[in-house]
Amino acid sequence: MISRREIFETLDMIDQQHLDIRTVTMGISLLDCADPDPEACCRKIYDKITRLAKDLVRTGEDIEREFGIPIVNKRISVTPISLAAAASETEDYVLFARTLERAAAETGVNFIGGFSALVHKGFTAADRKLVASIPRALAETERVCSSVNVASTKSGINMDAVALMGRTIKETARLTADRGSLGCAKLVAFCNAVEDNPFMAGAFHGVGEPESVINVGISGPGVVHHALLECKGAPFDLVAETIKRTAFRVTRMGQLVAREASSRLGVPFGVVDLSLAPTPAIGDSVADILEEMGLERVGTHGTTAALALLNDAVKKGGLMAASHVGGLSGAFIPVSEDAGMIASAEAGTLCLDKLEAMTCVCSVGLDMIAVPGDTPAETLSAILADEAAIGMVNNKTTAVRLIPAEGKVVGDRVDFGGLLGSAPVIGVHPESSEVFVARGGRIPAPMQSLRN
């Protein structure tokens, strides 16, 4: 039998260290919903989602109850709407977002991802319509998440898309100004977007995916932090080993839940995403882990090295614990969702440039960062271009989820509520990138793309 010590260790992780399954996400293909009549297409989309995901939330809750482990979010990702809606004869894609919203409400999920377009090499007519609809779609819905892939290692950076996304982010901020520009918290621009990401706001169901699939995102910054308390002053070899062991345990639990959800729902298991995702709760912070390694405050010199070690050890530990690993897999550093990051940003230690450096070695990118409301669209685009370049050259996923909070200036704070947390507004460089962004065209794919 499992020993008493092991049992209470597990309970302690759940009760005291915020161990949970962050998300069980059902991916659903909408490719068979195409129809020249947009109303008919929407009907097919609604019917398919509500049919396949009707038991998702209840099954998640049953598993929570039986295993005694919280599953914080049950979510749905769908085929990028720019593909599903391409055949429909309409200029306005907001009705598809409204349909996703209704399907999400009916199934009881808190977010649905896939109001998306993949434009890393160029736009189709449908991609253009989708991106043009994003600001209104996000303003008129609550649960719909949107993402646009603007670059990849294989194809380079679509700078026209980068320029357009800067303006799209600004417009989304403007249309949701009464809610702290909340719309931008549901909008991600990617380089090397992955097809099986279970995490929002960037989740969509890729075209290489099956009809439907279950992907699970784990979490556990609090557990890793707690384990490191035993390693005070120890060399990094031991720090890495401790993180690996912890990640292994957490991932085994994720794999168990993923298999269970997949078998109960009769939907194939896709991947476990080995991500370390913080929440605004005290003790559930990635920043705490980095500071536990010996940094006075996250963002100071040494932060990038500490994050590199953490990110790598989480993957090494988790890899052996799951049969299929995918998604974003790594440590997330969303500023507004991490109490330690918020504190450091407010103290002025954590700045945008340091965050950009950190994204070279962590899971994704510049995530949930509030910037002044008067930040020009071109500056947002230039930040996105920098981030896409990091992803492109390093063969990794990078993303930008910036909130140019309307009417806010450096030092203000924007509250989004719930898991999205609150973000201190941090400064951007005042010097213009307008001429740079105005060039348009494509930044060619790098040498790294030629691997055949």
Added chain:
Amino acid sequence: MRAIVTVVGKDRVGIIADVCTRLSGWNVNVLDINQTVMQGNFAMTMLVDLEKCELPFREVSEQLRLRGEEMKLSIRMQREDIFEAMHRV
């Protein structure tokens, strides 16, 4: 299906008897018990088998939780798999 029942709280007479009586009433078989009292705090783990149990898992688990509240104890039941997954390769 096997599950782990954990009981934690202030020690008093009859905790084991109370929990075991309830479990036997639902036809839940106790396979192993491990119990200790440290500084007045009672901590027990039980391995139970629900194979012949007449109630659904969620019902047993909820009844135990409610009984725990009455006795000012934390009682919970979780499937054994989660502990196995976390602590055994």
